[in-house]
Amino acid sequence: xxxxxxxxxxxxxxxxxxxxxxxxxxxxxxxxxxxxxxxxxxxxxxxxxxxxxxxxxxxxxxxxxxxxxxxxxxxxxxxxxxxxxxxxxxxxxxxxxxxxxxxxxxxxxxxxxx
Amino acid sequence: xxxxxxxxxxxxxxxxxxxxxxxxxxxxxxxxxxxxxxxxxxxxxxxxxxxxxxxxxxxxxxxxxxxxxxxxxxxxxxxxxxxxxxxxxxxxxxxxxxxxxxxxxxxxxxxxxxx
Numbered sequence: 001x002x003x004x005x006x007x008x009x010x011x012x013x014x015x016x017x018x019x020x021x022x023x024x025x026x027x028x029x030x031x032x033x034x035x036x037x038x039x040x041x042x043x044x045x046x047x048x049x050x051x052x053x054x055x056x057x058x059x060x061x062x063x064x065x066x067x068x069x070x071x072x073x074x075x076x077x078x079x080x081x082x083x084x085x086x087x088x089x090x091x092x093x094x095x096x097x098x099x100x101x102x103x104x105x106x107x108x109x110x111x112x113x114x
Numbered sequence: 115x116x117x118x119x120x121x122x123x124x125x126x127x128x129x130x131x132x133x134x135x136x137x138x139x140x141x142x143x144x145x146x147x148x149x150x151x152x153x154x155x156x157x158x159x160x161x162x163x164x165x166x167x168x169x170x171x172x173x174x175x176x177x178x179x180x181x182x183x184x185x186x187x188x189x190x191x192x193x194x195x196x197x198x199x200x201x202x203x204x205x206x207x208x209x210x211x212x213x214x215x216x217x218x219x220x221x222x223x224x225x226x227x228x229x
Contacts, residue, residue, distance in 0.1 A: 034217065043204050043220030044157070089156055099145055099164055102218065104156035
């Protein structure tokens with residue numbers, strides 16, 4: 001039972017193109033939605049995050065779009081570069097047992113071709 | 115400032131053997147976590163700790179034990195390794211605060227194969 005569904009599994013984009021990764025959730029108790037970026041042989045690192053009271057957040061070439069009514073959110077990478085090639089995980093967080101329980105999507109492997 | 119350090123980086127075990135994965139953080143974080151990462155399944159929480167001397171079960175705790183004797187260290191133990199525990203294990207840490215959504219900082223993982 002996957003509480004956060006992520007698509008696509010893999011994505012190939014040409015340099016300069018737009019990469020789009022989508023996630024959907026069911027539990028309305030989630031109140032924080034981060035995206036993590038993971039390079040081969042490394043651990044995930046926080047890329048960008050959004051709260052449900054905001055519909056969009058932009059940091060440089062990375063933008064999160066959030067649709068609360070549809071319970072969906074997506075990551076857009078503008079002007080994609082070969083250095084963006086990595087695995088991206090969406091996640092959803094809610095308070096649970098004294099800490100923020102983080103549920104991850106299955107991941108999207110992005111390859112940006114020169 | 116090393117962040118989160120995991121040892122070992124790689125290990126091969128035979129079924130039934132035991133081992134301990136070590137995690138150390140130098141950021142004075144209260145919370146620590148152990149995840150496993152399997153293809154197509156993202157990261158799943160095994161156990162976590164909200165402070166020195168405390169531990170709790172996560173999403174997939176069976177077959178694992180943990181201990182947090184010191185604030186900076188979080189140990190993950192496999193008492194009797196099984197092939198289903200072949201995975202990449204990640205340790206993470208974060209500051210305290212359910213309302214602040216402090217980001218989790220991850221180590222670079224331990225790749226464990228069980229034959």
